Amino acid sequence: MSTTLENSPAADDAAQAAARIGELRTEIDACDAEIIRLVRQRLSISREIGTLRRSTGGTRLSLAREQQVLATFQDALGADGAALGMMLLRQGRGRL
Template sequence: MTSALPTTPAADERIADLRTEIDACDAEIIRLVQRRLAVSAEIGELRRAAGGTRLSLSREQQVVARFQNALGPDGAALGLLLLRHGRGRL
């Protein structure tokens, strides 16, 4: 078992503050992903109602490229995960 390195009270307080900020970021990310899923579902419904396919591969490629350009290879994986979550498995 490894022991944690000792910290100062000031460092402990700063870490607690930063963790609170991370928790707030996580809550916002979750809210935004839920909104994205709702918007994606509405687009899918509109596309199907108009007789189209439920997804657009060129649009998905744009999304993945945007995430990869902003965040690198892991960003591409995140973009793909969001797309899959929004449309379900093919």
């Protein structure tokens, strides 16, 4: 008696893997939605800080603070983290 592919252990493993991949992709989608929400929140806060700094005669940005943010991202995520931090800073204050 021969077994068909549909009833084989490999087919069961593939079906389980496909189901798990679907679950994990749903988790990634939820993470992405939360990241987007948090980035938007961060941008709003950053813009408010910039407005307050300018309204009190301050500069548009603080280089010391930007370096601190970049160091935090780099320490946590490496070189790509620094790039991500720079992208967030640019989004909040615009290009220099």
